[in-house]
Amino acid sequence: MKHLLRNVGLCATLLAAVPVGAHTAKQSDPVKALHGGQSLAAGPYHLELVAKDGELVLYVADHSDKAIPTDGAKAKATIQHGYEKAKIQVELEPSGENTLKGTGEFTIHPDTGIIVFLRLPEHEAYAARFTPRDTKGGAAQTGGHHHPPKH
Numbered sequence: 001m002k003h004l005l006r007n008v009g010l011c012a013t014l015l016a017a018v019p020v021g022a023h024t025a026k027q028s029d030p031v032k033a034l035h036g037g038q039s040l041a042a043g044p045y046h047l048e049l050v051a052k053d054g055e056l057v058l059y060v061a062d063h064s065d066k067a068i069p070t071d072g073a074k075a076k077a078t079i080q081h082g083y084e085k086a087k088i089q090v091e092l093e094p095s096g097e098n099t100l101k102g103t104g105e106f107t108i109h110p111d112t113g114i115i116v117f118l119r120l121p122e123h124e125a126y127a128a129r130f131t132p133r134d135t136k137g138g139a140a141q142t143g144g145h146h147h148p149p150k151h
Contacts (some may be wrong), residue, residue: 035059042118042128049077049130051114053107058092058100058116067098072121075100082111092116 035037037057048059056077060068075092090095092100100118103141112131119125 024068032065034061034065039131040128040130042126045118045126047116047118047126047128047141049114049116049128051108051112051130052123054103054105056092056102056114057095058089058118060098060100060120068120070094070098070100070120073100073118074104075116075118077102077117078115079106080113081109092118 024139029134031039031041031046031048033048035048035050035057037048037059038046039046039059041047041063044062046061046063046065048061050057050059058077060070060073062068070117073094076094077090079088079090080129087106088106090102090104090106092102114130115127116130117127120130
C-alpha cells in the first residue's frame with residue numbers, strides 16, 4: 001500500500017522542553033472512534049479528538065483501545081481555519097483516566113485543522129493532525145526518529 005506524504009509544519013512552541021521540528025507526515029488510516037470524534041494512530045497511541053466550539057477533548061489509548069492514564073501529561077492544540085495565518089493555541093489538561101481537555105474562544109468549521117502535541121511522563125512526544133469534520137481521517141506524526149519511505 002502506498003502512503004501519501006504531506007509536509008506538516010509544526011509549531012516550535014511544542015511543550016518547551018521537547019524538540020520537535022518539521023517532519024513529513026504519513027497519511028494515517030482512521031482508527032475506530034469510541035467517543036464520536038476523529039481517531040488516529042500516532043506512534044504507540046490511538047488519539048481520539050472530540051472537537052466542539054469552545055472545547056477540545058483528547059482520549060488516549062493503546063492500539064488495543066486500552067485506556068492510557070494521562071496524569072502528568074502535557075498537551076497543546078493548535079487550531080487553524082483553512083489557510084488563514086491566525087492560529088489559536090489551547091492547552092489541554094489531564095481530566096479523567098485517559099482524557100485531556102481544553103477550552104477557549106474558538107469555533108470549529110469544516111476547514112478547521114487541529115494539530116495536537118502530546119507528551120506523557122517519561123515518553124517521547126507525539127503529534128497528530130486532525131481535521132474534525134473530515135471523515136476520511138487526517139495525518140498522524142510522531143516524534144523521535146524519522147525514516148524516509150523506501151522506493
